[in-house]
Amino acid sequence: MAKEQRTIFIIFGGSGDLAHRKLYPALFKLYVKGYLQDHFAVIGTARRPWSHEYFRQTVMESIGADIGDQEKISSFAQHFYYQAHDVNDANHYVALKKLAAQLSQQYQTGANQIFYMAVAPRFFGTVASHINSEGLLTAQGYNRLVIEKPFGRDLKSATELNSSIAATFQENQIYRIDHYLGKEMVQALPLLRFTNPILEAVWNKNYLSNVQITLAETLGVGERAGYYETAGALRDMIQNHALQILGLVAMEKPQEFSSAAVHQEKSRLFAQLPTYSPEQVAVNFVRGQYGADHKGNQLAYRQADNVADDSPIETFVAGKILIDNPRWQGVPFYVRSGKRLCQKTTRIDLVFKTTANKIFSQAQLQEVATQPVILSIFVEPTQGLSLALNGTNPGMALRPFMHTLDFWQSQEEMSNSQEAYEKLLIDIIHGDQTNFTNWQEQEHTWRFIDQIRQYWDQNVPQFPNYYSNSFGPKASNELLARDGNEWVWSNEFGQ
Ligand SMILES: NC(=O)c1ccc[n+]([C@@H]2O[C@H](COP(=O)([O-])OP(=O)(O)OC[C@H]3O[C@@H](n4cnc5c(N)ncnc54)[C@H](OP(=O)(O)O)[C@@H]3O)[C@@H](O)[C@H]2O)c1
Structure with missing residues (x-):
């Protein structure tokens, strides 16, 4: 070409x-x-x-x-x-x-x-x-x-929108942008998974305890408050960006790396997103809205221009998703996104099970517990990988110590790397739809999101419930604690 x-x-x-x-x-x-x-x-x-x-x-x-x-x-x-x-x-x-x-x-x-x-x-x-x-x-x-984006605001409006554009354009002419699919480390996921046997072999329920997807922003809504009041974090970040990342992490291996095969596997995966009763939504999804920071330097969401004084709109979402298929049965996927958090980061943390270390007694390990192995994939602002492994500190006895194997893109490589829009525009010009969302994916993800939205819309939240410049609401930590898990990106106070 x-x-x-x-x-x-x-x-x-x-x-x-x-x-x-x-x-x-x-x-x-x-x-x-x-x-x-x-x-x-x-x-x-x-x-x-x-x-x-x-x-x-x-x-x-x-x-x-x-x-x-x-x-x-x-x-x-x-x-x-x-x-x-x-x-x-x-x-x-x-x-x-x-x-x-x-x-x-x-x-x-x-x-x-x-x-x-x-x-x-x-x-x-x-x-x-x-x-x-x-x-x-x-x-x-x-x-x-x-x-x-946004491609609709619920399944009904997305379906109407799709019908109106489908009257003019065929699906193979439509490029629905999700700019997270243009990010280097998100595009790297299939390559990481399917060309490294050391990863492919353990990418399943036998070895993984849980998977965490975090999209954290430090900014508030700023000038987008008018739009945000009609959307909220669930629609703005989870339906598209967080679930698209989940799709690439959790889908089965496509037969080939082609647009059709990747979309087929992602659609199959999204069709397996759980159906929740209202009670299950209450247990599996939490929402939050930021207040001022501890020092009162940053205004609460409700104090922003064009935001109602009693706005029920969430600026934070954390949820637990179980995929009931042979690869993932029993492995929770935790997704989380929030505004005004203490650090900007998009990352994926794969936490491994700790059951394999049974042969060592605590005495042999000098009473120091081994830690779960964690593979972290950093999408932004820095790009890289980090694998935390159990090893020992030098010395006479076996004293467990976590070693991390890190790989970070250099500043030079980062500055040469193509930004999401550049990559996506090349794909459009070349007619490659792999890194765009298709209608089936939209349909499944909206169906999943609607059940959460509908329950939330019927229940008035107690907002604000987290400080600006924090890790989000306490309920987000409790969501994982109930399963005996904790967020990898967190601090001990969690507030
Ligand atoms: N900005 C971002 O970073 C961002 C990120 C993700 C997605 N998006 C999406 O991208 C789209 C554009 O967002 P934006 O931030 O660029 O909005 P924007 O700055 O408000 O721009 C809107 C554009 O639409 C034009 N426009 C408004 N009414 C029109 C009409 N009746 N006929 C013809 N043109 C009209 C405006 O120009 P005139 O007033 O001169 O008509 C302007 O050029 C939205 O769908 C948004 O959700 C934006």
Whole structure:
């Protein structure tokens, strides 16, 4: 396959935050690397009446001076065009179609088109149906649709959204973004699991005690409070990012590493997510909302702008998920995500069983207990692996001591590594759907999330229940303590 790709990007919401902060810098990096050269164009659309020149100016400003020289940035920006457009106005799609056809000729893009929805989710269906009714799809090239999250807010709305886009685009043309699937260490999971026999052999209920997936943020809701009040952590982080990571950790080995085979295994796994009665939701899932910090320097969630004084919206979720299949029976998967926690980290901790050390008496071990072996996979902000193993300290007797084998990406490698959006954009251009979510996965994960949401919506929570800058609510620790387990990422106070 030639490195240079031919395509037109049509970005709905081309004047917005996502486009400027993520998409344009990522496209520029693809330009620098030669994936995009002469045969591409970008049409930005939004309501405000910008000129091409003004739009190009904003694009150039969105690209940091650290990733390219001014001449390169300027030649890149010449490929950008602006079309004032209201997504609800059918006539505007006619103008858009004309511009796309003209640019297709001018840049010889092979009539390939990527429609990118960087607008509010309520517009996704409208845009897709107008693309169809106003005849924007080309017969000669490919037509691909990129959809940002959130993909619905429950199973019903996700199904409606899916039907509205499925009327225009086939599943193999739809790229549902979950940017966690673009992160290096998340993409590395299948490789880690299936090319290292030392891991593959023990990746099951015989050796693992529990698996922990943590997505912790230090930031509060900031300016996103308006959206967050309609979402909450369960919808915002668990339905998509946390469960997608769980899918890659827990799925069976695909027959081959292809989009179809990976999605088949992930869908199978998600179909096995448990069905909970309301009582089981109460036992297996806990929620929290941050208050101020201990010193009163950081405001509580309820004090943020656009948040109700008695808001029941959760900024923290921890849950226990049992997968009832031969590989995982009896192994709890604990997922957790929260805002305003004491550290930003995304990590996966696999905690091994401790039953194999029966041959040593406590006297032989000098009364020091051996610890569970733990494999930790660090996704961000640092990328790496750490394996904590029982060994001994030097000396005459057997005195157990945990040794860790660590691997950390160097700063240099991290700075060369492609950011999630860059990786995902390359995949879209190449037509590779592996690192996107498919409809079946959405359907299963929403069905699972809905049962928790419905129970929570009927019960008023006692919020706030954790301090800013902490590890979240006490109930999160108790969830694991009931099973005799504890969070690997925690401190002894847990508050
Ligand atoms: N920002 C992020 O980091 C982020 C992360 C993950 C997912 N997302 C998702 O990405 C999407 C965009 O988010 P964002 O943060 O970029 O939002 P944003 O900054 O508010 O941008 C929204 C864009 O939509 C345009 N727009 C609004 N109403 C329109 C209409 N009736 N017709 C045509 N264009 C219209 C706006 O421009 P005009 O006002 O000029 O029309 C603007 O360009 C959302 O679905 C969001 O959930 C964003």
